Structures are given as C-alpha cells and as structure tokens.
Amino acid sequence: MYIIVVYDVNVKRVNHVKKFLRQHLHWVQNSVFEGEVTRAEYERIKAGLREIIDESEDSVVIYRLRSQPLRDVLGTEKNPMEDII
Secondary structure (H helix, E strand, C coil): CEEEEEEECCHHHHHHHHHHHHCCCEEEECCEEEEECCHHHHHHHHHHHHHHCCCCCCEEEEEEECCCCCCCCCCCCCCCHHHCC
16 A cells, blocks of 8 residues: 655654654655555554654644555655655
C-alpha cells in the first residue's frame, strides 16, 4: 500500500517524528512523508508514532492508497522523488 503521512506535533517532538519517519518513508516537504509500505511496516509506523507523540496535543494523519498517486507539483519541489535510487 502507498501511504502519505502528515503531522502537526509539538516543537519538542518534531525532530524525533521526522527522524523516525525518515527511516521508513520518503520526505516530501515539511511535515509530509510518503512511500510504499507493507501491512507490517504500516503497523510498525503507527506503533512507533504512538510512542513518540502526545495524543492529547499532537496530530498525525495517515492517508492509505492502493498505489502511488499521480503528483502535480506547483513551485519548487523540496525533495524530488528522482533523488531516490
């Protein structure tokens, strides 16, 4: 499955969330990651994020898609997908 993760977390946890997600997904732009994952990876990502965030003040949204969506980028792309080997 293809997932897109967007988050809005307290500044104290931003770098921890970003570092965790970089281990699993492609960084797209500030607070946005995406990538192809297995069901098991998806569950590990959710569990890992739950350990990092404070659910009473942070927000993480995970969009699940069947395949990589078509993308139109307006302006400068922060981290082009072509950089992936």
